[in-house]
Amino acid sequence: MPYFENCIGAIDETHIGARVPPELQVAYIGRYGTPTQNIMAVCDFNMxxxxxxxxxxxxxxxxxxxxxxxxxxxxxxxxxxxGKILITKLEKFKKEY
Incomplete structure (x- = not known):
């Protein structure tokens, strides 16, 4: 596919459930309403x-x-x-810090 000829992988984040002490839970509660950890990962085309x-x-x-x-x-x-790239979602660039 010519669109991906210089692409060497993909980057994304995911949430997994987390067990945290009650006093820390507020920081870990994300968009799902339960405590999670946000994990960023890059994988190649061999998965x-x-x-x-x-x-x-x-x-x-x-x-x-x-x-x-x-x-x-x-x-x-x-x-x-x-000359090589990773594919990702545009949401990563919508917010500045």
Whole structure:
């Protein structure tokens, strides 16, 4: 497919249920109304994860996690080689921090 010839993978976030102490639950309650963790992951076209960033509170916006992954060297985000891209959703770029 010519639309994806330079694409090396996809990036997205997902929420998983979290068990947190009652005093921390407010920060972990996201769009589903229950405590969750927001996890960002990148996978290649072999369905293998190439990057995972877990542990964010469920109330954290996807764009904040994406921005931090790009800006914080200790996360070791794997930037695509020159001329290659990762596909994602536009929602990551709708909110600025």
């Amino acid at each position: 293998c994860f190439t990057f995972v960033l877990a542990g964010w509170e469920g109330s954290t916006h996807d764009s904040r996690i994406f921005q931090r992954a790009l800006m914080k060297p200790s996360y070791h985000f794997l930037f695509p080689p020159t």
